[in-house]
Amino acid sequence: MKRKLVFFALAITALGLFGAYQYQESVNKEKETIVTDLVVNALKYAHYDVVEMDDKFSNTVFDIYIERLDYTKKFLLKEDIDALSKYKNLIDDQLKANNAEFFELSATLIEKRTKEASEYYKDILAKPFDFTVDEEIQLDDEKNEFAKSKKELKESWRLALKYQVLLEINSKLKIQEEAEKNKDTSIVIKSFADLEKESREKILKRNDDWFRRLSQVEHFDILTNFLNSIANLYDPHTGYYPPKDKEDFDISISGQLEGIGATLQEKDGYIKVVNIVPGSPSWKGGKLKENDLILKVAQADEEFVDVVGMRLDKAVKLIRGKKGTTVRLLVKNVEGSLETISIVRDVVVIEETYAKSVIVQTDGKERVGYIYLPQFYVNFNEKGGGRRCSDDVLKEVLKLKNEGIDGLIIDLRNNGGGSLPDVVKMAGYFIKEGPIVQIQEKGGRKSVLTDTDPGIYYDGPLAVMVNGGSASASEIFAAALQDYQRAIIVGSEFTFGKGTVQRFLDLDQVVNPAHENNKPFGAIKLTFQKFYRINGGSTQLKGVKSDVVLPDNMKYLDYGERELEHHLEWDKINPLEYELYSNPAVLKEIEAASQVRINSDAEFALIDDKAKKIKEIRDQTVVSLNFDKFRAYDKDIIEANKKYDKIMTDTMAVKVIPLESDIQFINSDTVKLESAKKWHRGLKKDIYLRETVHIVNDMIKANGK
Numbered sequence: 194m195k196r197k198l199v200f201f202a203l204a205i206t207a208l209g210l211f212g213a214y215q216y217q218e219s220v221n222k223e224k225e226t227i228v229t230d231l232v233v234n235a236l237k238y239a240h241y242d243v244v245e246m247d248d249k250f251s252n253t254v255f256d257i258y259i260e261r262l263d264y265t266k267k268f269l270l271k272e273d274i275d276a277l278s279k280y281k282n283l284i285d286d287q288l289k290a291n292n293a294e295f296f297e298l299s300a301t302l303i304e305k306r307t308k309e310a311s312e313y314y315k316d317i318l319a320k321p322f323d324f325t326v327d328e329e330i331q332l333d334d335e336k337n338e339f340a341k342s343k344k345e346l347k348e349s350w351r352l353a354l355k356y357q358v359l360l361e362i363n364s365k366l367k368i369q370e371e372a373e374k375n376k377d378t379s380i381v382i383k384s385f386a387d388l389e390k391e392s393r394e395k396i397l398k399r400n401d402d403w404f405r406r407l408s409q410v411e412h413f414d415i416l417t418n419f420l421n422s423i424a425n426l427y428d429p430h431t432g433y434y435p436p437k438d439k440e441d442f443d444i445s446i447s448g449q450l451e452g453i454g455a456t457l458q459e460k461d462g463y464i465k466v467v468n469i470v471p472g473s474p475s476w477k478g479g480k481l482k483e484n485d486l487i488l489k490v491a492q493a494d495e496e497f498v499d500v501v502g503m504r505l506d507k508a509v510k511l512i513r514g515k516k517g518t519t520v521r522l523l524v525k526n527v528e529g530s531l532e533t534i535s536i537v538r539d540v541v542v543i544e545e546t547y548a549k550s551v552i553v554q555t556d557g558k559e560r561v562g563y564i565y566l567p568q569f570y571v572n573f574n575e576k577g578g579g580r581r582c583s584d585d586v587l588k589e590v591l592k593l594k595n596e597g598i599d600g601l602i603i604d605l606r607n608n609g610g611g612s613l614p615d616v617v618k619m620a621g622y623f624i625k626e627g628p629i630v631q632i633q634e635k636g637g638r639k640s641v642l643t644d645t646d647p648g649i650y651y652d653g654p655l656a657v658m659v660n661g662g663s664a665s666a667s668e669i670f671a672a673a674l675q676d677y678q679r680a681i682i683v684g685s686e687f688t689f690g691k692g693t694v695q696r697f698l699d700l701d702q703v704v705n706p707a708h709e710n711n712k713p714f715g716a717i718k719l720t721f722q723k724f725y726r727i728n729g730g731s732t733q734l735k736g737v738k739s740d741v742v743l744p745d746n747m748k749y750l751d752y753g754e755r756e757l758e759h760h761l762e763w764d765k766i767n768p769l770e771y772e773l774y775s776n777p778a779v780l781k782e783i784e785a786a787s788q789v790r791i792n793s794d795a796e797f798a799l800i801d802d803k804a805k806k807i808k809e810i811r812d813q814t815v816v817s818l819n820f821d822k823f824r825a826y827d828k829d830i831i832e833a834n835k836k837y838d839k840i841m842t843d844t845m846a847v848k849v850i851p852l853e854s855d856i857q858f859i860n861s862d863t864v865k866l867e868s869a870k871k872w873h874r875g876l877k878k879d880i881y882l883r884e885t886v887h888i889v890n891d892m893i894k895a896n897g898k
Contacts, residue, residue, distance in 0.1 A: 220412040224711040226291055231700045232420050232433050232717055233288050239698065240427050241635045241720045242761060250426065251284040253759075258422035262299060262415075264334060267349060268306040271339040277302070288423075300415050309343070311404045313350045318397045321389055322355045324820035330356050333814035354396060355818050361392035362820070363827060402461060409504045428720050429757040430695055436713040437506050439697070452513040453520060454541040455481060459505040463487070471864035473541045480534045482526065487512070489523035497523060514538045544868065546570055548582060550589040552598060552850040553876065555886045559893050560850070562593035562601045563882070565872075569611030569619075569666040583615040587622060590651050592854050600654035600889035602882070603670075606684065610665025613694060613724075617642045620673045622650040623680070628769045629673045631725040632694070641769065654892030655680040656885050659737065660745060661752045664689035668732040669724060675737065676728045678775040681783065681892070683741045683885045690754035692733030693761060694722035723761065729768035733761055740780070741787045741888060743881055744801040749808040783891045790887060796840060796880055803837045846883045849873045 237246070244250060259277065263269045280287070280295035287295055330352045331337055340346035365388050372380035383391075413435065420433040434442060454473020458465045464487040475481045489497035490511040500508040512520055515538065522534045550564045564586060572579025586603075593601065617629045621644025632640045657671050657680045668688050674680035700714035725731050734755050754760050791797050810830065817823050851859065851869065859865045876882060 221711065223708075224714070225413065225416050226293070227704065227708055227711060228433075228700070228714050229288070229293075229416070229420065230291060231704060231714060232424065235698055235700075235703075235717045235719060236424060236427055236431070239635075239719050239721060240431060241693070241722060242427055243635075244427055246285040246288065248282045248285065251282050251286075253426050254284050254423050255281045257425060257758075258299070258419055261418055261422060262303055263306075263339075265353075266334055266337050266339050267346070267353065268303060268310055269339060270306070270343070270346060271341045273302045273306065274339050296416065296419050299419075300412065303415070307404075307407060310346075310350065313347050314354055314400045314404075315397070317347070317351050317354050318358075318393050318400070321386070321393070322358055324355075324359065324362075324389075324818065326819065327822075328352065328355070328818040329815050330818055331815055332356075336814065352818065354400075356816065357396045357399075358389065358392045359818060359820065359823060361395055362388050363824065365392065366824075405462065406459065406504075424717070426759055428693065428759060428761050429754075430691065430693060431718060431720050433715065433717050434697075435715040437510065439716045442718075451516045451540055452538055453481070453536045454539075455512075457487070457505065457509060457512070459508075462502045464500050464503070464505065464508045470541055470543065471868070472544075472862075474536050474539045476864075478534070478536055480532070481522065481524065481536070484527050486525040487522050488525055488531075491521040491523075493519045493521070497521070516540055544865075547580070548585040548589055549872070550593055550852065551873070551876065552593070552596065552852065553602070553882065553886055554848040554850065555846075555883055555890070557890050559599040559890050560597060561886050561889050562590075562596075562598035563604065563876070564589045564593070564602070565604045566608060568608050569615050571612040571615055581612065581615055583612075583618040586619050587650060590622060592852055594651060595854070596852055598653070599893050600656075601651055602656050602658060602885050602889060603680075604658040604882075605663045605667040605671065606658050606660045606881075607662035608664070608667040609662065609689075610667055610691065613642070613666060613669070616666040616669050617644065620644065620670050621646050623652070623655060623674060624677055624774065625649055625772075627677070627771050628727045630669045631727065631729075631766060631769065632722050633725065633766060634722050639766065654889050654896060656889050656892070657682050658881065658885055659684040659688050659739060661685045661687070661689060661747045663737075664691040664753075665693075668692070668737050671737045672726045672732055675740065676726055677771060678773045678777060678780060681741060681780060681888055682737060682739045683787075683888060684739045684743055684881070685745050685747065686742045687738055687753065688732070688736035689752075690732060690734045690736035692724055692731045692754075692763075693720045694724055695720050720761070725766050727769045727771050730765045731763050734763040740784050741791075741884075743791060743884060744797050744804060746800070746804050746807055748801065748804040750804075750811065779895050783888060783895060786891055787884065787888050791884065794880075794884075796843075797884075799837055799840055803834075803840070806833060806837075841878045841880060843880070844874070844877050846880050847877050847886060849876050 236244070255277075259269075259274065277295065277299055280298075284295055287293070337349075340349055362385070365383075369380060369382050371377075373382065417433060417435055424431045424433055453475045454470035455466050455475045456468035456470070458467045466481060466483055466485045466487065469476045469481065469483060487508070488501055489499050490508065491497040492511075492514070498511060500511065512522070514520060518538050520536055520538060522536065524532050524534055526532065546567055547570070548564060548566045550562060552560050553563045554560060566582060566586060569582050571581040590601070613630075620629045624644060626644055626647050628641045628643050630642050632642060634640075655674070657674060659667065659671055659682060663671065663684070668691065671680075671682050671688065675682050695718050697716045697718050699716050701712050704712070704714055723731060723733060736753060817826065851873070855869075859869050
């Protein structure tokens, strides 16, 4: 089953609709036409791949868009699909002519069907379900068809809602059974009928909330979905970013934002505070608390704006702002009291995104440095140059060397990539000089990004940890050090397989000045290059193959780039000349010794067994709605999973030693101290890290021969 790459979707419930909205008089048709034209032309002239805008193009865009418009097939009827299918070969022609007829029809239909569906669930949930009958539901929507009639569609809703209620009853029953087992009198034991009624009421409220949020989806949101259906035909990493989404992307890649430092959630029409970022203005002020409801927002001394019922992204836009400015919040706390809280906005640093290090040991005396890098971050927007990962990693390397490490591990697990210049610079820390990665642009022009610094900042034993979530820049780093035989790569069989380079094109910078009044237009992220290893092979699709493969939960599933539709293909170019740093025979001995340990390790065997079980459950897409049968199936799964409970529970798998240079800094700040303790607790139970330490220890011994 292919994973659907849906950009900018409002992921709300398991039903998973994108695109229901209400027409508004404020729709800016001129702006939408301009944005569409900008995106289409950017794809045509700037994307790496050449895609002809013809009938084949039109058919593919149609299929992508319809799937995203109503992925679960719970809104549109077959007659709607038939009406839209008349345009299947015309989308390319309409785009060239600035004709939005197909798009407008699709928007009208989804609006109409969403209003109808908003009545289905209320009727269905008004009366009890019969869980004694033998019914089934197909959970893989790719295997379902669009309903031929409203009666058939309503039946589809009935099964979906019955399944949601079934899950809720099952969850409540588990709580009751656990309470009875532990003789916990605080839990009231209720009859099945009462649990069924309570569960229906909860699912009704959940769907009320969902449809209310769907009513806030705007015309431009559905256009964004349509434009990304076009963009993703080129490749899955190309997409249109409305202004708000581009802002969020910048925050994720820089690890910081300007605002108050509170994580917000839309709940029952209210903006709810779900988390306060440690060290942020909200945290320092101490007045804004988790679970507070934000009712109104004002800028400094201006009038309050009511945010009850407002879309979350619009409320967030009011609350965020430039460093040094003041925002006032009218807040209702958990006791029901109202309070006005003034907060001076500041730069909020998300420390979890930055590099950090410790020293780790297993049963040996060797001191192995460990650097965790969650992403290749850089702040492009900060004047004078902001914080970047290559500088931070070098600082950690030098700190570790100063404390006398014998070997080094760099952990890139789940690192989705980031700044290309930084990965080239970072790889250069571990070699004298030489090529790091090859780049090919549209039309075939090639270039080589090279480390020109003759200095080696660390020349000892080195291992790089990766998994299926390691992508892009992570793969460049791992591939370069593997090709130089400078490091042993440890982890999943293959990394993600994203061998392409993207760049943002700010549409405000390229639009005709005559359209100034319609700004902002957002940005488009374009794939404009492919990168290749110095050995000539691409990491596209194939990723980087680990030298030492460790079992993981994804082992028997399709994952990564090859699971994404419309991906670019693997190919290769000529290799470069470069110097090997290790004896291949010695590396093979170390890899073989590691495999012996892994094959005899009971915990890794359990992980492999669990991976098979996950595959088995994932493939089971038809579920019984007979309560007794469902409960029996659920209990079988729970019983089968009990043997996996001990995985990653050994708190002595790895010994963690904080750096002397960090201890005083951490201990002086209670927030940093608690964060460090939490991180260390996780490392101590990490058997993947344990095996990597063993590998580095073997490398240390080999170097000492």
